[in-house]
Amino acid sequence: MIRIGCSGWNYLHWRGSFYPEKLAMKRWFAFYADHFDSVEINNSFYRLPKPETVDGWRDQAPPGFCYAVKANRYLTQALKLTNCEEPMERMMASFRHFGPTLGPILYQLPPSLTFNLDRLESFLKLQPADIVPVFEFRHRSWYEDATYDLLDRHGASLCVHDMAGSSSPRMVTGRAAYVRFHGCQGKYWGRYAEDNLREWAGWMTDQARQGRAVWAYFNNDINADAIHDALALKYMVG
Template sequence: MPRAPGRFRVGCSGWQYLHWKVSFYPRDLAVGLFLEHYASVFETVEVNNSFYRLPEASTFEAWKERVPSDFLFAVKASRYLTHMKKLKGPEEPLSRFFERARSLGRKLGPVLYQLPPRWPKNIDRLEEFLAALPKRRRHAVEFREPSWYAEDTYRALEQAGITLCLHDLHGSEAPKRFVGPFVYVRFHGSGKKYGGRYPDSAVGEWAERLAGQVRRGRDVYAYFNNDWGGHAPRDAVRLREAIERRLGVDDPA
């Protein structure tokens, strides 16, 4: 029996950007309505500021009430866990994170764990961390140090049911290898970090890859982090439309 296709969602890494006015947000739109406008265009967003400071449960609750019922928030875990503790003793920071993030209810999507750029592979530490993750949630790990891209890393992720986050970052691109039960991709900029417009060729190549994963039954989450110049929302729409064309659908549902 053929596998049912997955669902894909494309959005941006954050929405609270004043420099998106005119290029994405109407000039006279109040900052307090940015999320509502964003959610009228996209079905998902990646919350990045949680990496620096974990929002209160009441903040997550307020965000939940401002978006449609099928909207999803991907949330980036705190740097306290990933960069300061380097995944050691994860139980307490994970408990604190989910105690607040669960206020999003059914609108809580994947949780992203971005590891430090100068921390080489420690497979034992990784396996201990993966074992501590809540099983009913979706998790993705983004590596920034090349030694992590190895077979034992991929095997540990697969066995734990955790996804390898693919990223396109100038000077540090992840291998284009799909590992885990779903797909998670971050686009950090074309030609420079956090800026630049992705060329049509790159958008087309990624659309082809991601449409193929959707056909194989994997859900796809893709986020653009090239916010400078307002490129992120425009590139996100371009990728979404390119995937839709390849799947022959008008709506990514």
């Protein structure tokens, strides 16, 4: 299974370049879901969504559609993975409202959080067994075999990403391959070359053949580059 989409769908500057000029915003998600079977929700990083908000996201999803959801920054940025039992329970109580549309949960760690296996392992032990946790590291000190081994033992996935200054190796751990494209010419902008996307398509196909679920999201939202790249990659993987 390979799912390809964008990091969000509700960008005003996509009007005209993706969404028809006269299409009402309340119909944007349905239009997006006509083209993709998954989206990565990022606003949950800034504010934990209310259950009724999640209910709305769940109910608007067509059959087979899945959300990848970014974990709230209180766990990763404020607590930095420590003393997270209660806030984790609170977050999961909200996210459970996604029901069958819930896919992986993405934990984006801050650049200030450097390599600390004990802290990561304690946090991994809090993860629900039925959810695929994904970790996007923003400090290069994490890119060690010990990190990959720990993630693998807990069924957690390394987020493969190309954010300048903290880009990851193309390493797969756990039950799924998870890729974030942040932009090839700068933060959140720049179209990816066709040859580059084609090479990624081959890699993702290989991962799927090995039995892994593959999740890939484009975050280069400027100029709707994310849409064009996601559609191109989706076509390439077939």
